[in-house]
Amino acid sequence: MARRVFLTGLGFVTPHGRDPEQVFERLYRGESAIRLTRTGTPEMGADHPLAAIDFEPGDLIPKIQALFQSRSAQMAVVAAHGALASAGIPREGDALRDAGVYVGTGVGGTEVIQEAYRVYYEKRSRRTKPSSVPMVMANAAASHISMTFGIRGPSQTYAIACSSSAVSIGEAFRAVRDGYLDIALAGGTEAILNDGSMIVWERVGALASLHPDGAEATSRPFDLGRRGFVLGEGSVMLVIESEERAAARGATPIAEIVGYGASSDAHNLLEPLADGQRLAMLGALRDAGIEREQVGYVNAHATGTPTGDAVEIEAIKEAFGEHAQSLAISSTKSMHGHLVGATGALECAITALALKQRRIPPTANLTDPDPACDLDCVPLVGREAPSLEVAISNSFAFGGSNATLVLKRA
Amino acid sequence: MSSYAFLTNTLVDKYGVQAQAIGPEATLTELGLDSLTLTELLFDLEDKFDVEIPEDRATFRTLGEAAALIDGLVRSKPSTG
Numbered sequence: 001m002a003r004r005v006f007l008t009g010l011g012f013v014t015p016h017g018r019d020p021e022q023v024f025e026r027l028y029r030g031e032s033a034i035r036l037t038r039t040g041t042p043e044m045g046a047d048h049p050l051a052a053i054d055f056e057p058g059d060l061i062p063k064i065q066a067l068f069q070s071r072s073a074q075m076a077v078v079a080a081h082g083a084l085a086s087a088g089i090p091r092e093g094d095a096l097r098d099a100g101v102y103v104g105t106g107v108g109g110t111e112v113i114q115e116a117y118r119v120y121y122e123k124r125s126r127r128t129k130p131s132s133v134p135m136v137m138a139n140a141a142a143s144h145i146s147m148t149f150g151i152r153g154p155s156q157t158y159a160i161a162c163s164s165s166a167v168s169i170g171e172a173f174r175a176v177r178d179g180y181l182d183i184a185l186a187g188g189t190e191a192i193l194n195d196g197s198m199i200v201w202e203r204v205g206a207l208a209s210l211h212p213d214g215a216e217a218t219s220r221p222f223d224l225g226r227r228g229f230v231l232g233e234g235s236v237m238l239v240i241e242s243e244e245r246a247a248a249r250g251a252t253p254i255a256e257i258v259g260y261g262a263s264s265d266a267h268n269l270l271e272p273l274a275d276g277q278r279l280a281m282l283g284a285l286r287d288a289g290i291e292r293e294q295v296g297y298v299n300a301h302a303t304g305t306p307t308g309d310a311v312e313i314e315a316i317k318e319a320f321g322e323h324a325q326s327l328a329i330s331s332t333k334s335m336h337g338h339l340v341g342a343t344g345a346l347e348c349a350i351t352a353l354a355l356k357q358r359r360i361p362p363t364a365n366l367t368d369p370d371p372a373c374d375l376d377c378v379p380l381v382g383r384e385a386p387s388l389e390v391a392i393s394n395s396f397a398f399g400g401s402n403a404t405l406v407l408k409r410a
Numbered sequence: 411m412s413s414y415a416f417l418t419n420t421l422v423d424k425y426g427v428q429a430q431a432i433g434p435e436a437t438l439t440e441l442g443l444d445s446l447t448l449t450e451l452l453f454d455l456e457d458k459f460d461v462e463i464p465e466d467r468a469t470f471r472t473l474g475e476a477a478a479l480i481d482g483l484v485r486s487k488p489s490t491g
Contacts, residue, residue, distance in 0.1 A: 131446055
């Protein structure tokens with residue numbers, strides 16, 4: 001029983017703000033949210049170009065609950081509030097009793113692990129906070145969303161690095177399409193911009209150092225001057241509903257989710273493989289029953305690493321054949337950075353808004369295109385796309401786990 | 411600060427409990443504290459008064475009983491003078 005599945009609500013806690021339409025507007029204008037940011041202690045900390053958020057949950061999370069929620073869980077709960085408000089679903093009562101919640105995240109409560117280690121190594125004590133374990137665990141965000149909104153269906157967590165929330169949305173989409181659920185909250189969250197996390201990210205060799213033209217110029221996907229990616233943080237949650245459920249309550253769809261494909265490179269922990277990415281894209285199109293010629297826009301995974309962006313372009317060429325030359329491709333990570341476990345959800349939402357508004361956000365900082373990325377990567381300036389009907393969003397993770405979502409204009 | 415004053419301040423400032431709900435006869439359950447919150451509160455008390463609450467003595471129900479337990483543990487601490 002395959003049913004149509006609509007995206008009916010968006011909740012944002014992102015480097016560009018909490019209002020999805022305003023965030024999209026800023027992205028369309030090519031505005032970066034990346035700033036030089038200090039993490040860590042005065043003595044040991046460091047300055048990095050980051051897309052960090054000045055985040056407080058405010059009244060949305062009661063104090064006694066916020067105490068037991070890590071930053072990433074709090075962001076997810078706030079994003080879920082936003083998604084329900086956007087969908088016009090009441091937060092109280094049993095409107096979500098039969099819903100599911102699907103959250104993607106890379107790690108979990110990283111600052112809580114950091115604090116526990118600080119107690120042990122710096123204070124030389126074994127007295128860590130009793131709440132550490134339920135705050136660190138990766139599935140805490142999904143649990144808090146379920147508890148906050150009375151969701152009694154499955155609460156699932158997908159930890160697949162940079163593909164986490166593309167997968168969480170894809171799996172929620174399948175659950176609704178195939179009749180297991182009528183409605184789901186799906187998305188991702190990540191909060192790793194603390195020094196305990198930064199010291200290990202610095203050693204992966206994937207982060208870009210500050211560009212001479214400043215923090216905003218540092219994330220440069222597809223550009224010859226790209227040197228790596230810029231980390232961001234935040235959470236994006238979506239309301240995903242069956243056509244019948246959305247229609248019954250008079251909801252206005254933002255976009256339709258029509259396909260999801262996942263694949264593995266079976267190759268290397270850090271080096272991507274075009275063939276694995278091709279399989280995800282083609283699998284998603286097959287799942288959607290969409291011809292590749294119908295696709296007009298690709299929100300690329302492209303993080304700004306020298307290898308990764310060129311491999312993705314190669315994969316797009318392999319997947320789309322001659323039609324690759326007609327695609328508009330952009331990497332919005334040039335402006336919002338790489339939100340790791342939340343990035344797939346943010347980019348899926350941006351893709352949905354691009355379809356709704358028929359406007360394609362640009363790749364910022366693409367001033368000197370790499371000949372190895374010789375497709376239309378929408379440099380610098382957003383563009384109107386009056387005939388845009390179908391778009392895909394790619395997410396490719398460390399570990400070689402790939403996911404592609406296919407969205408259609410509603 | 412007395413253990414009772416510390417308890418009430420912590421419940422209001424850290425755990426967001428309404429001040430008017432607090433009194434020596436109020437039970438921690440009535441104040442909305444679940445088991446995890448209670449464990450965290452005991453941890454706060456141990457830290458503040460430098461005592462260890464033995465598991466078999468963490469059986470108080472009301473704020474007054476909790477304060478009395480802490481006061482007793484503080485009194486029986488070996489003097490470091």
